[in-house]
Amino acid sequence: MSASAPEPLESEVPPLQGVEAVVLVGGKGTRLRPLTLSAPKPMLPTAGVPFLTHLLSRIRAAGITHVVLGTSYKAEVFQEYFGDGTRLGLELEYVVEDVPLDTAGAIRNVADRLREDDVMVFNGDILSGVDLRSVLRTHREAEADVTLHLVKVDDPRRFGCVPTDEDGRVTAFLEKTENPPTDQINAGCYVFRRETLEAIPAGRPVSVERETFPGLLAEGKRLQGYVDASYWLDLGTPAAFVQGSADLVRGVAPSSALPGATGEAIVLDGATVHAEAILAGGATIGAGCVVAAGSTVDGSVLFDGAVVGEGAIVQRTVLGAGARVEAGAVVRDAVIGDGAVVGARCELVGGARVWPGVRLPDGGIRFSPDA
Template sequence: MTQARKGATDVDAVVLVGGKGTRLRPLTLSAPKPMLPTAGVPFLEHLLSRIRAAGMTHVVLGTSYKAETFTEYFGDGSAHGLEIEYVVEDSPLGTGGAIRNVADRLRHDTAMIFNGDILSGVDLGDLLSTHRRTSADVTLHLVKVADPRAFGSVPTGKDGRVQAFLEKTNSPPTDQINAGCYVFSRAALEDIPAGQVVSVERETFPGLLAAGARVFGHVDSTYWLDLGTPAAFVRGSADLVLGTAPTAALPGPTGASLVLPGATVADDAILTAGTTIGAGASVAAGAHVTQSVVFADAQIGAGARVENSVIGAGARIGADAIVVDAVIGDGAVVGDRCELLSGVRVWPGVQLPDGGVRFSADA
């Protein structure tokens, strides 16, 4: 066991889970994004499993939207081997403001900050080791991506010290981007203005650089995914089931599919590419479900094809229906032979009649 892992017990974990998840609607109308079923359990459970495995036991959740759903599920954290406290934002404070808002709950001189919608394979012990080795005020996890143009870039010197925080550009000077996980010294965290809306990317980090603070990057090329869109959410869940993304909370073995207790799947139905079938759900004869997330008590009809989609709790997909790259809200009904393609979203409780929506001309 490395020195970093031994020392992780004196590090507070802070997870920011206050966002409304508007890009994932209608799924987030009933639950915050970190509480959506992802590879069989709420996404936050996967993140907490990695925090616990790294040796951190005290976790502070910064909540806002539907804050009660977190406390109802996780309670004091003891069932997960953790001690969890909650801080609720009365109004959105931005990432920097949310970090500062939990300061009075911290117990140690070091805090590791997580965005609650990032799925990452970074070695948390190595990240902490970098922070300590460099005597940093703040250390950022930076991940190398194939195409950094869609992100702000963060160049570092040979010693790993951060040189700048740059906005999106067509010609980024580096392939390193901010991966949304930070290690703060308590002093640097408490320097963020309290009770104000603060952007950590646009205000806190540039301000630290301007003040000559020791801001370093921990750079790697591990698995990294922002689960903010339906397509990314589906991919992240599938990667957890397949074992491509790391977790200690998967409620079953890795493989082509994950079928939760109480679900029924016909013998000739086909489940592939990391599909999850939720508790109490059913998949009828001849159905084919590929890289999709089927929530609890949903029904997939005979001969239906579901690909790269999310099927909400209690929703019903009719016989021979085709659902591709779609989000179907809780309790919605997609009639027999309907075709839903290319990013369509069906709101909770909506009922589409048999053959009522089609992309092809044949009936």
């Protein structure tokens, strides 16, 4: 991750009145290891900047200026990078979660920093193109206690489902099932009335989906759904992380925080890419990286200082800071930890993960997961 400060936004949007934001960034990101051994998931370089930068830029573009970050794992990294938020046109505050409190518990944990009547809450690992102003408008027009962004997915069996009635009112929260009654799922963005948020029990773990939302329904509270088909992706796995970064680079996913123009690749300052190398598929080449002649980097993310040797092929892969893929190696759908080395003519496929500092030997050896 580059240590440089975030660039200021190019345009200013008049602040929305009566609303602020909470972003939950306390998770350990275990599904993304070894990448998250050195940085929290929302701080991983995504299309050239920490992922959280993209989310914060969207929040500011909607006119929300006061944002509270609910942190836990490596909490100091967020404040060191973003500071008070001035350069993004925001006022940022930080609340550290000392013990795991689950989603609703983490939301309740920041309540003493809130000021407005409406609070927009975001999971810090979701990449989305939803119109935030429209979500807020729906919440207010429905006079809802909570409004949930819901997205339609092709295979809802992998998720809990959230059916709504003809007026858009949420009727239930259903666990994963082989025969889901709806294709609508919880998209990880909510608007709470502050009084509803403050009613969440304090000081203990509470789940929004298993306790808070079902409890509100049982009490007869109004939970409104805002359903759309906008871009949406949970970046919780290596494959999704790579896809999300590539979609940002190619302009498929929206962001005003890209450090360059959309296209086949973004190359950060200080990187060296040989004229005979091929960059494609929304690749990101970090600062200080070297991409040698005859190599291909396709739909991949290279953290700062990574090296791709002559004739190597890197596809749908993350190379950690200072990692090396040596001449003639082929790496597909893999995660290469910081400082790790893939030897010349090696082949990595099928979700292989190389842990920081490991060196795989030269010689045409084929590796599968957990090298």
